[in-house]
Amino acid sequence: MYEWDFSILFGYRWLFLQGLGITIAFTAAIVVGGIAIGLLAAICLLSRFAVLRAVSLGFIEVFRCTPILVQLIWFYYALPILVGIEMTPVTASLLALSCYGGSFYAEIIRGGIVSIDPGQQEAGAALGMTPALVMRRIILPQALRRMGPALMNQSILQFKNTSLVSVLAVPDLVYQGQMVAHDSFRPLETYTAIAVAYFVILFPLTVFVRRRERKLRVSA
Amino acid sequence: MTTSRPMIEVKALRKSFGTLTVLKDINFNVEAGGVVALLGPSGSGKSTLLRSINLLVVPDGGSIRVGQTTFAFGPSHKTPRSRELAAFRSRTGMVFQNFNLFPHMSVLQNVMEAPVYVRKLPRNEAQDLAMAQLEKVGLADRAYQVPQTLSGGQKQRVAIARALAMEPDVMLFDEATSALDPELVSEVLLTIQQLAADGMTMVIVTHEIPFARDVADRVVFMRDGVVVEEGPARQTIDDPHMEATRSFLSHFHKGRMPR
Numbered sequence: 001m002y003e004w005d006f007s008i009l010f011g012y013r014w015l016f017l018q019g020l021g022i023t024i025a026f027t028a029a030i031v032v033g034g035i036a037i038g039l040l041a042a043i044c045l046l047s048r049f050a051v052l053r054a055v056s057l058g059f060i061e062v063f064r065c066t067p068i069l070v071q072l073i074w075f076y077y078a079l080p081i082l083v084g085i086e087m088t089p090v091t092a093s094l095l096a097l098s099c100y101g102g103s104f105y106a107e108i109i110r111g112g113i114v115s116i117d118p119g120q121q122e123a124g125a126a127l128g129m130t131p132a133l134v135m136r137r138i139i140l141p142q143a144l145r146r147m148g149p150a151l152m153n154q155s156i157l158q159f160k161n162t163s164l165v166s167v168l169a170v171p172d173l174v175y176q177g178q179m180v181a182h183d184s185f186r187p188l189e190t191y192t193a194i195a196v197a198y199f200v201i202l203f204p205l206t207v208f209v210r211r212r213e214r215k216l217r218v219s220a
Numbered sequence: 221m222t223t224s225r226p227m228i229e230v231k232a233l234r235k236s237f238g239t240l241t242v243l244k245d246i247n248f249n250v251e252a253g254g255v256v257a258l259l260g261p262s263g264s265g266k267s268t269l270l271r272s273i274n275l276l277v278v279p280d281g282g283s284i285r286v287g288q289t290t291f292a293f294g295p296s297h298k299t300p301r302s303r304e305l306a307a308f309r310s311r312t313g314m315v316f317q318n319f320n321l322f323p324h325m326s327v328l329q330n331v332m333e334a335p336v337y338v339r340k341l342p343r344n345e346a347q348d349l350a351m352a353q354l355e356k357v358g359l360a361d362r363a364y365q366v367p368q369t370l371s372g373g374q375k376q377r378v379a380i381a382r383a384l385a386m387e388p389d390v391m392l393f394d395e396a397t398s399a400l401d402p403e404l405v406s407e408v409l410l411t412i413q414q415l416a417a418d419g420m421t422m423v424i425v426t427h428e429i430p431f432a433r434d435v436a437d438r439v440v441f442m443r444d445g446v447v448v449e450e451g452p453a454r455q456t457i458d459d460p461h462m463e464a465t466r467s468f469l470s471h472f473h474k475g476r477m478p479r
């Protein structure tokens with residue numbers, strides 16, 4: 001019978017906290033970056049220019065249909081050779097995860113935009129608003145509110161996806177866990193603690209999203 | 221004002237959706253301060269014509285002039301750019317059957333939106349203007365509510381105030397009362413009548429024949445994308461010349477405008 005001893009992890013608390021800090025900061029960055037990319041891709045998808053639609057669709061499908069782990073490695077090792085710029089693991093990770101998230105956010109945002117009554121666009125246009133102004137002031141505020149839960153769900157996935165940056169030696173929570181496990185010879189306790197940390201952060205969020213969803217359904 | 225040009229001039233207007241020709245050579249004018257009622261059976265092209273006047277629908281041929289601005293359409297003319305379209309539309313107010321208020325804004329914000337973001341008025345000036353328009357339609361006390369709390373008639377009056385806040389040259393109404401419960405129709409019609417009395421140039425698509433007879437100077441009857449008859453409102457409604465007009469009007473009770 002295995003004897004659990006979690007007290008051993010206490011000595012590594014600063015390492016864990018550092019890792020957690022990096023995981024959270026990474027998530028914040030790739031959620032913001034991903035939503036920005038997703039918004040741009042969604043607007044291109046809805047553009048009247050066929051070229052923009054095609055480019056956007058190509059981008060989305062490439063990132064949706066390849067594994068994120070492969071993308072991370074590709075951004076770090078292959079892209080620098082192709083375009084001739086050095087990339088730090090952090091930059092490569094941020095780029096890959098933002099693009100990966102963006103390809104999913106794009107579909108969510110596109111769906112939210114087309115779900116808004118076309119009468120809203122017409123009313124804005126009839127008042128003399130340009131298409132860009134209508135999008136910014138009339139359509140997006142309504143669409144984003146409606147998409148809130150779906151965007152949150154995707155962001156929860158993004159939070160977990162940050163764990164993959166450990167393969168590029170970015171010192172996130174999982175990477176630090178690997179270090180601790182090696183050092184302490186206590187992988188069971190270490191990875192259990194890490195799983196608990198992810199769960200404790202994400203579970204309240206999923207509850208919150210579910211509640212928001214229910215509220216939106218009632219008000220719709 | 222002696223030899224004033226008409227405020228709205230529609231010439232040889234054509235529009236098709238795919239193979240369906242919806243407007244065939246439409247011509248008509250609206251004098252400054254004039255009120256034209258656009259009547260005709262469902263599907264005759266009234267909405268398409270109205271929406272062509274502010275270019276929500278871009279016609280295939282012909283020309284449209286509102287005030288000083290003329291647009292001509294057809295293969296030899298380039299399609300207007302979205303900035304030009306926006307500038308043009310900012311001077312024509314439009315009221316829709318389904319109100320199309322902005323649900324994420326208060327009543328006041330709905331009315332202030334275009335003055336602030338299109339006319340670029342300072343916020344306090346836009347607010348005064350918006351309050352004055354809400355006052356005019358009798359809804360100043362609802363300024364800080366959201367549209368969802370209003371009745372249909374009140375929503376439509378807010379939509380009218382929202383259009384008026386751009387101080388447009390003309391107002392276009394597309395079946396403004398068709399989505400309303402019967403008891404809410406008259407408050408909207410009275411608001412429109414008040415605008416007519418103030419001298420606003422208007423084109424009104426409506427199925428309220430007694431209202432059209434009372435408020436419009438002229439009526440234009442459409443069927444299948446053509447103008448079948450046009451004339452002074454009372455005379456034309458009371459004694460139409462064309463069979464198509466007569467048969468259309470026979471579907472309505474002869475009566476007075478609801479009060």
Ligand SMILES: Nc1ncnc2c1ncn2[C@@H]1O[C@H](COP(=O)(O)OP(=O)(O)O)[C@@H](O)[C@H]1O
Pocket residue numbers: 237240242260261262263264265266267268269
């Ligand atoms: N955007 C559109 N695409 C295709 N057909 C349309 C469109 N708008 C209107 N139509 C068609 O044009 C005809 C005239 O419509 P409309 O102008 O709405 O008539 P009305 O307002 O007199 O009822 C109808 O047959 C309608 O189905």
Ligand SMILES: [Mg+2]
Pocket residue numbers: 266267268395
């Ligand atoms: Mg219609």
